[in-house]
Amino acid sequence: MRTIGHFIDGSRTAGSSGVTGEVFAPDTGEVQAEVALADAAETAAAVQGAHRAQAAWAAWNPQRRSRVLTRFIDLVEAEADDLARLLSSEHGKTVADAHGDIQRGLEVAEFCTGIPHLLKGEFTEGAGTGIDVHSVRQPIGVVAGITPFNFPAMIPLWQAAPAIASGNAFVLKPSERDPSVPIRLAELFVEAGLPPGVFNVVNGDAVAANALITDPRVAAVTFVGSSDLAHHVYKTAAEHGKRAQCFGGAKNHLVVLPDADLDLVVDGLVGAAYGSAGERCMAVSVAVPVGDAIAEELVGRLAERVAGLRVGPSSDPASDFGPLVSAAAQKRVLDYIDLGVAEGAELVVDGRDLKVADHENGFFVGGCLFDHVTPDMRIYREEIFGPVLSVVRAADYEAALRLPTEHEYGNGVAIFTRDGQAARDFAARVQVGMVGINVPIPVPVGYHSFGGWKRSGFGDLNQYGSDAIRFNTRPKLITTRWSGAPGGASDFVIPTMS
Numbered sequence: 001m002r003t004i005g006h007f008i009d010g011s012r013t014a015g016s017s018g019v020t021g022e023v024f025a026p027d028t029g030e031v032q033a034e035v036a037l038a039d040a041a042e043t044a045a046a047v048q049g050a051h052r053a054q055a056a057w058a059a060w061n062p063q064r065r066s067r068v069l070t071r072f073i074d075l076v077e078a079e080a081d082d083l084a085r086l087l088s089s090e091h092g093k094t095v096a097d098a099h100g101d102i103q104r105g106l107e108v109a110e111f112c113t114g115i116p117h118l119l120k121g122e123f124t125e126g127a128g129t130g131i132d133v134h135s136v137r138q139p140i141g142v143v144a145g146i147t148p149f150n151f152p153a154m155i156p157l158w159q160a161a162p163a164i165a166s167g168n169a170f171v172l173k174p175s176e177r178d179p180s181v182p183i184r185l186a187e188l189f190v191e192a193g194l195p196p197g198v199f200n201v202v203n204g205d206a207v208a209a210n211a212l213i214t215d216p217r218v219a220a221v222t223f224v225g226s227s228d229l230a231h232h233v234y235k236t237a238a239e240h241g242k243r244a245q246c247f248g249g250a251k252n253h254l255v256v257l258p259d260a261d262l263d264l265v266v267d268g269l270v271g272a273a274y275g276s277a278g279e280r281c282m283a284v285s286v287a288v289p290v291g292d293a294i295a296e297e298l299v300g301r302l303a304e305r306v307a308g309l310r311v312g313p314s315s316d317p318a319s320d321f322g323p324l325v326s327a328a329a330q331k332r333v334l335d336y337i338d339l340g341v342a343e344g345a346e347l348v349v350d351g352r353d354l355k356v357a358d359h360e361n362g363f364f365v366g367g368c369l370f371d372h373v374t375p376d377m378r379i380y381r382e383e384i385f386g387p388v389l390s391v392v393r394a395a396d397y398e399a400a401l402r403l404p405t406e407h408e409y410g411n412g413v414a415i416f417t418r419d420g421q422a423a424r425d426f427a428a429r430v431q432v433g434m435v436g437i438n439v440p441i442p443v444p445v446g447y448h449s450f451g452g453w454k455r456s457g458f459g460d461l462n463q464y465g466s467d468a469i470r471f472n473t474r475p476k477l478i479t480t481r482w483s484g485a486p487g488g489a490s491d492f493v494i495p496t497m498s
Helices: 040-059 062-078 080-091 095-112 154-165 180-191 206-214 227-239 262-278 292-307 327-343 397-406 420-429 465-471
Strands: 002-004 006-008 011-013 020-025 030-036 123-128 131-139 142-146 169-173 199-201 218-224 243-247 252-256 284-289 346-349 368-371 388-391 412-416 434-437 473-480
Touching (some): 006 040, 006 180, 011 180, 020 080, 040 131, 040 142, 040 169, 040 199, 040 206, 062 080, 062 095, 062 154, 062 180, 080 180, 095 154, 142 154, 142 206, 154 169, 154 180, 154 465, 169 206, 180 199, 206 227, 218 227, 252 262, 252 397, 262 388, 262 412, 284 397, 292 346, 292 368, 292 388, 327 388, 397 420, 412 420, 420 434, 465 473
Parallel strands (some): 142 218, 169 199, 218 243, 252 284, 252 412, 284 388, 368 388, 412 434
Antiparallel strands (some): 006 011, 006 199, 020 030, 123 131, 131 473, 346 368
């Protein structure tokens, strides 16, 4: 059986805590590896390695750092097929979906190769008599990243690439459920020329996470996970004097106006709700048709498509989606489906009893479709994180707009319509961080940014894009006057630029 340790100071290291976790093969339910779970001392060693390496790395000019990222991207692309299969084998998403996971991470790394331009400051000549003012952005030191299981390549790269490009050192604590790809990414960074210690991976659970959040050598923490944990990390980091960006759960709505192209709507909903078995923070989990006429037609079309979804092994190219990541995740989703039935929602398509031939012990749940869900039901209020779509019927446009606006989560939302004015009004008024117009999963491209509102995001700056550069650097303002310039007599009042 494979044993997965850590990656510290440029090489793999075995765990020394004596505590391990199990890494499953979701297709079969079998244990395929053991992963070392770091204690506080091992986590501190990773931070120390980063702290020791950071100053020398920050002294590299931005163009040299950019070249390392460029070589890293080339290495990942050359190994993408193997990485996708490895990712799929531990997560359960299809190999095709795993390729997307990797590619969306690389897009952020590509953006960060422009770091020489992104770090440029501002300059004002003659701000006062003989005085110039300019600004620079400097790295903040050691950045810690804590990432979830559902995107073991994309989210670590969203966090690490901007931090490293900006001149920081980075310590990653990935999910212990699928830890192999982050370790391999660390090795590829070193092969690309990244100095040892600049990118470290420490596997672990809450013990390692809390050690990172409270370590005084860590200047900033970036987190993706559940909202309760995101709030805990944000609060704890702030209490320890760190900056933090923490992203939590979601309940993403897709509003369907009566004039929408239903073919486009159904295709979008099926992919957005059931892709990756719904284990995406940007998955659409609520469809909101406006008016009973379009609701009836939409539910009828969805029922046929959802019942026909091909659920199977993640390695099978014919599978539309694979298993959930673990037995615990499978049980959680099944419990929510049972709850929805008990709450009075109509289970139009029931995937609870799905069995995949020759994979009977895999963590599979078939596609499920609820109709007549109401806002007071827990299956509407809470994040299920599985292949379950709820239809909440709205009487009119204003009622549909209120649903995502008043929900405690505010990650993503979409509207499908042919009416440009309605779409414009919706985008302006809805209280959600990312909006799609006839786009079911509005994940922005790598040179914008990603982040939700309300309990979906804690902190002032989003992931990737220019926000990530601001998060990973500190501005320094420098006011200059040289000897011989006008002025110089003692003054006892605050200087003004007259």
